Amino acid sequence: MCMSYGCYMSTTRAIRGAERRAEILRAALEVIAERGYRGASLGAVAERVGLTQQGLLHYFPTKEAMLVAVLEERDQWDAMPDSHWRLDLLASLVDYNSMRAGIVQTFSALLGESVTEEHPARDFFTGRYENVRANMVGILRSEYGERLPSGLTPERAAPLLVAVMDGLQYQWLLAPEKVDMAGAFRDFLTLLGEKES
Amino acid sequence: MCMSYGCYMSTTRAIRGAERRAEILRAALEVIAERGYRGASLGAVAERVGLTQQGLLHYFPTKEAMLVAVLEERDQWDAMPDSHWRLDLLASLVDYNSMRAGIVQTFSALLGESVTEEHPARDFFTGRYENVRANMVGILRSEYGERLPSGLTPERAAPLLVAVMDGLQYQWLLAPEKVDMAGAFRDFLTLLGEKES
DNA sequence: ATTATCTATAGATCTATAGATAATGC
DNA sequence: ATTATCTATAGATCTATAGATAATGC
Numbered sequence: 004m005c006m007s008y009g010c011y012m013s014t015t016r017a018i019r020g021a022e023r024r025a026e027i028l029r030a031a032l033e034v035i036a037e038r039g040y041r042g043a044s045l046g047a048v049a050e051r052v053g054l055t056q057q058g059l060l061h062y063f064p065t066k067e068a069m070l071v072a073v074l075e076e077r078d079q080w081d082a083m084p085d086s087h088w089r090l091d092l093l094a095s096l097v098d099y100n101s102m103r104a105g106i107v108q109t110f111s112a113l114l115g116e117s118v119t120e121e122h123p124a125r126d127f128f129t130g131r132y133e134n135v136r137a138n139m140v141g142i143l144r145s146e147y148g149e150r151l152p153s154g155l156t157p158e159r160a161a162p163l164l165v166a167v168m169d170g171l172q173y174q175w176l177l178a179p180e181k182v183d184m185a186g187a188f189r190d191f192l193t194l195l196g197e198k199e200s
Numbered sequence: 201m202c203m204s205y206g207c208y209m210s211t212t213r214a215i216r217g218a219e220r221r222a223e224i225l226r227a228a229l230e231v232i233a234e235r236g237y238r239g240a241s242l243g244a245v246a247e248r249v250g251l252t253q254q255g256l257l258h259y260f261p262t263k264e265a266m267l268v269a270v271l272e273e274r275d276q277w278d279a280m281p282d283s284h285w286r287l288d289l290l291a292s293l294v295d296y297n298s299m300r301a302g303i304v305q306t307f308s309a310l311l312g313e314s315v316t317e318e319h320p321a322r323d324f325f326t327g328r329y330e331n332v333r334a335n336m337v338g339i340l341r342s343e344y345g346e347r348l349p350s351g352l353t354p355e356r357a358a359p360l361l362v363a364v365m366d367g368l369q370y371q372w373l374l375a376p377e378k379v380d381m382a383g384a385f386r387d388f389l390t391l392l393g394e395k396e397s
Numbered sequence: 398a399t400t401a402t403c404t405a406t407a408g409a410t411c412t413a414t415a416g417a418t419a420a421t422g423c
Numbered sequence: 424a425t426t427a428t429c430t431a432t433a434g435a436t437c438t439a440t441a442g443a444t445a446a447t448g449c
Binding site for chain 1: 233234235236238239305308309310311312313314315316317322325326329330333350352356357359360362363364365366367368370371373374375378379383384387388390391392394395396
Binding site for chain 1: 425426427428429430431
């Protein structure tokens with residue numbers, strides 16, 4: 004008498020479906036990097052995985068649902084539990100990011116679009132930054148206590164830390180040869196660690 | 201025997217035309233802030249100035265031409281000659297920006313879109329950042345000479361300065377109540393002025 | 398003649414719905 | 424029965440071109 008959805012799904016089919024979904028999300032990530040969310044058509048994503056646009060809508064009922072899935076799956080801040088971040092790991096993350104322009108471009112394009120009204124990623128980014136700042140406060144506090152050497156509190160340094168990471172990404176994406184994103188970020192960490200004069 | 205275009209334009213008409221153009225650019229600025237460039241339709245801009253979409257195309261032959269005009273007219277970095285910028289004026293600029301979310305939103309949205317391929321503002325922003333970084337180097341050098349108190353060279357501090365300004369704008373646009381953009385920027389300037397430990 | 402505007406419209410898209418068809422696996 | 428896909432298509436847009444019409448000012 005099982006009436007639930009799950010009972011009708013064979014395991015192998017569920018796996019096939021999940022793989023297809025993942026394939027689609029990868030394609031969506033690429034297309035969004037190239038054209039932004041508003042410029043990314045379902046047709047372009049579908050084509051990349053050898054489906055028709057209507058075939059793709061079998062996996063995600065709307066374009067917005069697909070975006071949400073991309074955001075949830077690929078957010079780097081979700082990957083690691085808060086308690087495991089440390090300043091030197093942030094530097095490693097920036098190093099790593101400088102080797103994957105694609106993902107950085109997707110998120111930078113989405114962040115930019117998200118400040119416009121009624122953008123479907125707006126709430127996601129608002130919440131995400133709230134979280135990220137809180138995480139940064141935690142990292143800074145566990146590294147420096149209630150005052151950084153400069154005299155700044157963790158609460159006041161956190162938005163700067165986040166701003167530098169994001170701002171450097173834009174400069175780097177526009178001119179990768181001229182902007183040393185990872186080096187600049189380390190410079191900033193050095194600055195944070197220096198004493199007030 | 202005057203064959204040039206200008207000879208056929210009456211002064212008053214030219215002024216009318218210029219005013220209309222300016223009106224359109226103001227409307228375009230607003231619509232881009234609300235929907236980004238890709239999401240901004242000529243029709244929406246036209247409606248705001250009481251024109252049909254085709255009427256608007258009398259002033260700007262293509263949508264892209266309108267964007268270029270917006271960028272050229274409203275770039276804050278064009279407003280002041282390079283030699284007149286100083287660090288404290290940058291702080292004032294950030295104060296000022298925190299009172300005009302509209303313009304900040306337009307440029308932040310455009311910057312975000314511009315990292316996508318073939319975006320018509322891409323070259324503009326690439327060149328602009330090149331310039332802005334060079335200006336910042338000049339400002340930092342005239343303030344501190346060849347080494348900042350932290351030991352950083354002006355060349356290495358410049359991208360950080362720019363990154364902080366841009367990055368803070370995104371956080372502030374998404375949560376104006378929670379992010380003190382101007383305060384954070386001043387914190388960063390303090391940091392830049394502190395000695396190496 | 399030039400300028401500002403309009404109507405009409407071509408030609409591309411784009412998202413989403415409806416419903417058919419074939420394969421899969423309890 | 425469920426799942427994965429497809430074809431057909433409605434209904435909205437959107438940009439840009441062509442060409443008409445009225446006003447303006449040398």
